[in-house]
Amino acid sequence: MHGPSTKWAVDHAASLKRVLGLWMVILYFIVYAGFVVINVVSPSFMAVDIGSFNVAIAYGFLLILFAIFLAAIYNHVCTHAEEVMKTMRPGDEPAVSEEGHS
Amino acid sequence: MNYAVSPWAIAIFCAFVLVVLAISYHFARQTKSAAGFFAAGGQIHWSVNGIAFAGDYLSAASFLGICGMIAFSGYDGFLYSIGYLAGWVVAMFVVAEPIKRLGKYTFTDALNAKFNSRGIQLAAAISTLLVSLFYLIPQMVGAGSLITPLLGLPHEAGVILVGTLVIIIVATAGMASTTYVQFLKGGMLLVFSLVLVFLVLSRGVSTAPDQGGDVPFRHSTTIKVNSWNGQELSLSDSSYKIAGIFPENLGKLVFVKLTKDGHSSFWRLNAQDMALEETQTIATRPDGSKLYNGEPKERGKFYQVGHMSRIIKDGQEMQKSGTTDFFSFIKIIKDGTVVRWLKYAGLSDGEDKVTVYYQQPTEGKELLKPGMKFKVDKARGANTANRLDFISLMIALFFGTAALPHVLIRYYTVPDPASARKSTIVAIAAIGLFYMLTLYMGLGAMINGVLDLTNDNMSAPLLAKSFGVTIFAIISALAFATVLGTVSGLIIASSGAVAHDLADKFFKFKMDEKKKVLWGKLSAVGVGIVAMALGILFKGMNVSYLVGWAFAVAASANLPTIAMILFWKKTTSRGVLASILVGLGSALGMILLSQETFNEVYKIPHIKSLIPFNNPAIISVPLSFLTLVMVSLLTQRQEKARQAVNTEQM
Numbered sequence: 184m185h186g187p188s189t190k191w192a193v194d195h196a197a198s199l200k201r202v203l204g205l206w207m208v209i210l211y212f213i214v215y216a217g218f219v220v221i222n223v224v225s226p227s228f229m230a231v232d233i234g235s236f237n238v239a240i241a242y243g244f245l246l247i248l249f250a251i252f253l254a255a256i257y258n259h260v261c262t263h264a265e266e267v268m269k270t271m272r273p274g275d276e277p278a279v280s281e282e283g284h285s
Numbered sequence: 286m287n288y289a290v291s292p293w294a295i296a297i298f299c300a301f302v303l304v305v306l307a308i309s310y311h312f313a314r315q316t317k318s319a320a321g322f323f324a325a326g327g328q329i330h331w332s333v334n335g336i337a338f339a340g341d342y343l344s345a346a347s348f349l350g351i352c353g354m355i356a357f358s359g360y361d362g363f364l365y366s367i368g369y370l371a372g373w374v375v376a377m378f379v380v381a382e383p384i385k386r387l388g389k390y391t392f393t394d395a396l397n398a399k400f401n402s403r404g405i406q407l408a409a410a411i412s413t414l415l416v417s418l419f420y421l422i423p424q425m426v427g428a429g430s431l432i433t434p435l436l437g438l439p440h441e442a443g444v445i446l447v448g449t450l451v452i453i454i455v456a457t458a459g460m461a462s463t464t465y466v467q468f469l470k471g472g473m474l475l476v477f478s479l480v481l482v483f484l485v486l487s488r489g490v491s492t493a494p495d496q497g498g499d500v501p502f503r504h505s506t507t508i509k510v511n512s513w514n515g516q517e518l519s520l521s522d523s524s525y526k527i528a529g530i531f532p533e534n535l536g537k538l539v540f541v542k543l544t545k546d547g548h549s550s551f552w553r554l555n556a557q558d559m560a561l562e563e564t565q566t567i568a569t570r571p572d573g574s575k576l577y578n579g580e581p582k583e584r585g586k587f588y589q590v591g592h593m594s595r596i597i598k599d600g601q602e603m604q605k606s607g608t609t610d611f612f613s614f615i616k617i618i619k620d621g622t623v624v625r626w627l628k629y630a631g632l633s634d635g636e637d638k639v640t641v642y643y644q645q646p647t648e649g650k651e652l653l654k655p656g657m658k659f660k661v662d663k664a665r666g667a668n669t670a671n672r673l674d675f676i677s678l679m680i681a682l683f684f685g686t687a688a689l690p691h692v693l694i695r696y697y698t699v700p701d702p703a704s705a706r707k708s709t710i711v712a713i714a715a716i717g718l719f720y721m722l723t724l725y726m727g728l729g730a731m732i733n734g735v736l737d738l739t740n741d742n743m744s745a746p747l748l749a750k751s752f753g754v755t756i757f758a759i760i761s762a763l764a765f766a767t768v769l770g771t772v773s774g775l776i777i778a779s780s781g782a783v784a785h786d787l788a789d790k791f792f793k794f795k796m797d798e799k800k801k802v803l804w805g806k807l808s809a810v811g812v813g814i815v816a817m818a819l820g821i822l823f824k825g826m827n828v829s830y831l832v833g834w835a836f837a838v839a840a841s842a843n844l845p846t847i848a849m850i851l852f853w854k855k856t857t858s859r860g861v862l863a864s865i866l867v868g869l870g871s872a873l874g875m876i877l878l879s880q881e882t883f884n885e886v887y888k889i890p891h892i893k894s895l896i897p898f899n900n901p902a903i904i905s906v907p908l909s910f911l912t913l914v915m916v917s918l919l920t921q922r923q924e925k926a927r928q929a930v931n932t933e934q935m
Contacts, residue, residue: 194386194702204378205852211374212683218367219679222655223672226662230654235612237619239360239654240724243367247717250370254377254710261706 195268200261207253214249218242294435294758301762305454305769308465312458319801322459323390323781324697329464331704334695335711337464340471341691342369342716344420344771345427345742346832347723348474349764352748353741355727356591357625359652361659362727366720368679372686372836373716375844377709380687383851385696385705391778392693393786396846400858403791408865410786412842413690415869417779417812418819419835420689421772425820427742428768434743435761440824447765448817451773455780455809459802463773464698470766475715477759478722481745484752485729489606490617494592494734496751502734503588505644508543508561513554520561531632538629540564540641549579551632553643565590565626565642565738568634589747591736594646595622611725618649618728625652625731626738642738652731670897678833681902685836688843691774694781776812783808830885833900834876841868841905849913857924860917868909875901 194200221228221242229239236244316322329337347369354362388395393409425444432443454462493502509521518527518541528549529542539554541561552561565587568576577587597620598606598613606617625645632639656662660671686692696705730736730744735751737743746764750757784804788794796804842865849856849864876882879901880894917924 197382197386200382201851208375208378211371211378215371215374215679215683219676222364222661223675226654226656227664230650232619235616235619237650237653240363240615243363243724244721246367247370247721250374250377251710251714251717253374254713257378258706258710262703265703 194265196261196264199264199268203257203260207257211250211253215246218246291754291758293754294761297755297758298436298762298765301766302450304469305450305466305766308469309454309457309462312461312465316458316461317802318798319390319785319805321461322802322805323694323777323785325459325461325464327698327700329461329698331699331708332711333468334464334699334704334708336471336475336715337467337698338471338692338695338708338712339475339715339719340467340469340770341695341774342686342712342771343471343474343719343767344832345424345431345764345768347720348767349427349431349742349745351720351723352727352730352745353743354658355724356730356736356744356748357741358658359647359728359731360655361657363724364655364659364679365682366723368682369686370713370717370720371683373709373713375684376687376692377706377713379851380693380847381696381705381709382702384693384847385699385702388697390694390697390785391781392688392690392843392847393782393790395693396850396861397790399850400861402858402862404862405858405865406786406791408862408869409843409846410782410791412838412865412869413782413786414779415873416688416835416839416843417690417775417782418815419831419838420691421775421779421816422819422823423831424768424772424775425816426823428765428772429820429824430740430742431761431764431768434740435746435765441821444817444820444824447768447772448813448820450769451776451816452810452813454769454773455776455813456806459805459809460694460698460777463770463777464695466766466773467770470763470770471715473759474763474767475719477756477763478719478726481749481752481756481760482722482725482729484756485725485733485748486609486611486614488733488752489609490593490596490614490621490732491605492593492596493604494732494751496589496734497753499751500589500734502592505563507555507563508552510554510559510561513556513559518554529634531634533629533632538643540629540632540643542634551639551641553641562644564644567640567739568637569639571636587739589735589737590624590626590642591731591734592624593618593621593649593732594624597621614725614728615653618732619653621649622646623649623652623732626736628738673903674898674900677837677898677900677903680906681833681837681840681900683840684844684902684906685838685840688839688847689835690778690782690839691771694778695774772816776809776816779812780805780809783812830881830899834872837876837900837902837905838869838872840902841872841909843868845906845909845913849910849917853914853917855917855921856913857917857920858927859920859923860913860915863916864909864913867912868905871908872901872905875905 231238233241320326351362351365384395387398393406396409397405428447429440429443432438454466495502511519511521525543525545528544531540541552541554543550543552551564551566553564555562565578580586596603596606598617625647626642627645628642630640632641656665659675660667661675699705699708726745730748733751735747746761749760788804789796846861846864875896878894878896879899881899883892883894884890
């Protein structure tokens with residue numbers, strides 16, 4: 184049979200992570216699509232100055248930094264959710280953990 | 286251009302190769318099981334794996350190709366950086382954890398975990414092999430063309446050297462040695478790119494860059510034109526004799542051949558300034574030999590170029606900017622004028638075919654916006670098909686990254702899904718940082734007088750060379766390691782597809798652990814030999830677009846299935862199978878019928894292709910999604926019956 188090489192504990196946070204991940208991809212895709220569309224529709228707008236940079240460079244750097252930023256948030260939330268929901272049984276409501284995390 | 290081989294470069298290169306072999310030898314003794322060979326036993330720390338991701342992913346196309354493209358075409362090269370990175374968002378948020386949770390060694394495992402269908406097994410293995418192959422060819426060809434300037438060896442020797450080393454890395458210890466080689470390479474690439482960028486910024490910008498004092502700046506000559514009436518020309522300097530006038534490109538470009546003291550040279554007429562401007566030429570003689578600026582290559586008459594003709598800082602025009610920073614460096618280029626060198630191939634001088642490189646002063650602000658290379662700007666003559674092509678490429682990069690086989694297999698080297706996620710963050714941060722640096726390295730190469738007009742891929746190493754031989758040697762060894770790293774990742778992915786997906790799971794050969802490892806090693810050797818043969822076969826061809834194809838096929842055949850299995854409960858095994866086949870078929874079919882393939886592969890540029898764009902993703906990705914949904918909806922009942930049978934068997 185197929186299957187992972189190791190067995191892990193049941194991941195109660197799986198569905199939360201999946202939904203969060205999906206929304207983050209959609210959010211990033213919108214920002215990315217905006218960049219592609221400006222490139223095609225109005226390349227001259229890309230040359231407008233923003234401080235030392237122009238829109239093209241500023242937007243490009245922003246896309247890279249935004250990816251790193253979203254990834255960090257996603258990981259933070261996921262790690263926290265895994266901690267909090269580690270002891271839950273299927274069907275339990277997410278509860279405030281004993282250490283006081285919410 | 287002629288490259289002098291430096292002993293330092295060879296020494297550092299050899300040291301690197303020895304370290305790589307030592308790593309392979311060290312891990313070889315630990316690789317006894319299939320899990321050890323295909324997934325490094327799943328015991329790699331996430332931070333190491335993250336940097337190894339960067340090592341895997343920052344291929345020669347990323348490092349040498351993007352820097353070269355920025356150095357020659359400005360901002361457009363950076364669009365690749367943005368697209369290549371954006372794809373990691375999909376890898377991070379959608380693919381990383383589930384693929385680790387579902388699979389064992391390969392992407393096919395994960396895809397088939399729910400269905401256990403032999404059809405999916407076969408189709409996914411074939412798509413893995415095809416994508417790997419598309420990706421392998423440019424890497425191997427790149428290896429050959431890199432070795433020539435670095436070590437003075439012929440193309441074939443370069444390909445065989447890389448092929449042999451990679452086979453040793455992979456066949457001794459599989460994924461474990463590959464991972465640590467990637468880690469080493471990824472880490473060093475980041476560190477030395479940072480060093481290089483700091484050196485570029487601290488040197489600043491000059492209108493007469495002299496490579497840090499090593500190579501005196503060559504002021505290009507102009508000759509005043511007394512009169513020009515469209516046919517006849519008279520010069521102020523009578524020591525030059527006019528040997529020919531060549532109006533090219535419908536008279537938009539006029540080249541003039543002059544002779545003086547028995548030497549002939551080509552000049553470009555600048556009718557506006559009434560002057561002849563110096564050009565550089567490569568003439569191919571009827572016997573196939575080549576003359577560089579009228580002389581054999583060894584004479585070294587073909588010189589490096591690239592400088593700014595006008596620098597404005599704080600509102601004042603100046604010769605030298607002094608030290609710059611991340612912001613002022615860009616601003617100086619944006620406000621000034623850069624002398625680019627454009628290529629005109631196709632001038633016929635008697636029996637000689639002449640390629641002319643001529644100067645084109647370009648406003649910095651034009652260079653720092655899109656449109657020099659990609660046709661996106663209507664004002665520069667872009668049509669709808671050009672723009673769809675660009676969108677299609679950006680779609681392929683976004684959806685393709687997360688589905689590349691050598692990226693996917695790296696999720697199996699870490700202990701658990703959370704580690705898979707964490708290593709992806711490290712990868713995004715490392716790769717993102719590197720791609721931001723590409724802009725500075727590319728622009729640095731553009732204006733530091735280091736460009737070799739015949740080889741844009743050498744821009745970044747040559748930039749390093751202007752800061753001294755040591756950093757050149759290190760960057761060159763890294764460039765080589767880049768090829769080595771990516772190739773070994775791809776070969777492991779292919780070997781997994783052959784040995785694990787096909788031999789073990791599809792044909793169900795009876796194998797114990799030992800035999801599985803043997804199969805893995807043998808298929809690695811086999812794929813390695815095929816890769817070497819292709820690298821030699823495709824020598825001298827412009828194969829960089831093959832990487833774009835690899836992304837397009839991965840995005841069309843692999844990604845829709847992964848995404849839908851995760852997010853849509855009604856996905857059926859037949860839907861998945863149909864989606865892989867339709868994605869693969871439509872992407873491949875459109876690639877094989879595209880104009881680029883007509884021009885580059887079949888060599889029939891005069892025949893007009895019916896498909897208006899070169900990158901198929903804009904059609905094939907939605908088509909693959911649509912197929913999956915339609916077929917899944919139509920086969921709901923069969924799926925339930927099939928699942929019932931499967932459950933009974935278990």
